[in-house]
Amino acid sequence: MEEFYISITRNTRVREVRKQLKINPNSDFKEILQAAGKKLGIEAKILYNRSGAIINNRNDIKSEETLYVSQGEEFWSRQSKSAQNIKESRTLTIGIIGHRAVGKSALTTRYIEKAYRDNFDPRIADTFTKEIEIKNKKVILNILDSSMLDEIMVSFSDWFEDGEGYIMLYSITDKDSFESFNYFYEHLATINKTDVPLVIVGNKCDMEEQRVIKKEDGMMLAKSFNAGFFEISVKKDINVTEMFEHLINRLYDIKYGAMRRENDVESTELKCKCNIL
Numbered sequence: 001m002e003e004f005y006i007s008i009t010r011n012t013r014v015r016e017v018r019k020q021l022k023i024n025p026n027s028d029f030k031e032i033l034q035a036a037g038k039k040l041g042i043e044a045k046i047l048y049n050r051s052g053a054i055i056n057n058r059n060d061i062k063s064e065e066t067l068y069v070s071q072g073e074e075f076w077s078r079q080s081k082s083a084q085n086i087k088e089s090r091t092l093t094i095g096i097i098g099h100r101a102v103g104k105s106a107l108t109t110r111y112i113e114k115a116y117r118d119n120f121d122p123r124i125a126d127t128f129t130k131e132i133e134i135k136n137k138k139v140i141l142n143i144l145d146s147s148m149l150d151e152i153m154v155s156f157s158d159w160f161e162d163g164e165g166y167i168m169l170y171s172i173t174d175k176d177s178f179e180s181f182n183y184f185y186e187h188l189a190t191i192n193k194t195d196v197p198l199v200i201v202g203n204k205c206d207m208e209e210q211r212v213i214k215k216e217d218g219m220m221l222a223k224s225f226n227a228g229f230f231e232i233s234v235k236k237d238i239n240v241t242e243m244f245e246h247l248i249n250r251l252y253d254i255k256y257g258a259m260r261r262e263n264d265v266e267s268t269e270l271k272c273k274c275n276i277l
């Protein structure tokens with residue numbers, strides 16, 4: 001049996017972001033249950049599938065499915081509303097899409113941990129969470145870090161559909177990473193996600209001497225996708241915060257604010273400090 005991934009989420013009526021869990025060929029059911037609980041920060045006792053059936057055998061777990069992790073309570077849809085501990089917090093979920101080695105995980109780490117790791121550490125797809133403050137309100141930000149080392153299906157699985165906005169990341173030093181965007185955009189269309197806030201981002205602008213994608217080409221592409229545009233360097237921490245703030249504020253306004261949705265192309269006017277490096 002080969003390893004595969006499933007999505008897991010807490011067993012609540014309020015929809016929460018799903019996390020990826022790798023199922024190893026040799027792990028038994030108890031280990032899977034423990035790993036699921038650890039990942040969600042709870043003590044896992046029961047696994048339910050989407051229709052509320054209890055899964056208690058490793059062989060009944062299917063690749064790519066979503067399982068609900070319970071601490072002993074009934075499947076969420078069978079609970080009475082009053083029995084539920086509904087905690088409404090504001091959440092925003094951003095997916096990062098991009099070709100292999102463009103810096104998706106480095107970008108996630110830079111934003112979540114304010115750190116940069118220079119080693120190439122191909123990571124599996126995963127969800128990262130950080131509490132931020134917008135307009136004096138606490139907001140839970142989820143970042144879905146996809147990985148091109150996984151099957152393409154993992155990146156566009158159920159889990160990835162939780163994105164409410166997406167960063168499409170390429171490297172200014174890698175032509176393939178730029179050209180793959182049409183393909184990614186088509187995939188976004190298949191999950192009905194082209195009408196959400198998008199931002200096209202050219203990373204590694206500290207490597208000016210190895211640039212193969214002109215800034216104008218990035219801007220043009222962003223315009224054609226009706227998306228925002230930034231050039232950044234995760235390594236040198238250039239424009240990373242600005243880019244996230246731009247996307248987060250747009251998402252927040254659409255989801256929680258009264259502001260009408262506007263085209264995003266004005267962000268192209270943002271100066272990229274990379275050019276003067």
Ligand SMILES: Nc1nc2c(ncn2[C@@H]2O[C@H](COP(=O)(O)OP(=O)(O)OP(=O)(O)O)[C@@H](O)[C@H]2O)c(=O)[nH]1
Pocket residue numbers: 098099100101102103104105106107117118119120121122123146147148149203204205206207232233234235236
């Ligand atoms: N010079 C430079 N290198 C960077 C920058 N951002 C990331 N890198 C390097 O690029 C390599 C790939 O970064 P990752 O974050 O692992 O790439 P990824 O997109 O997550 O790759 P996969 O998970 O394999 O799809 C690493 O060696 C990073 O250190 C940057 O802004 N400048």
Ligand SMILES: [Mg+2]
Pocket residue numbers: 104105106121122123124146147
């Ligand atoms: Mg990665």
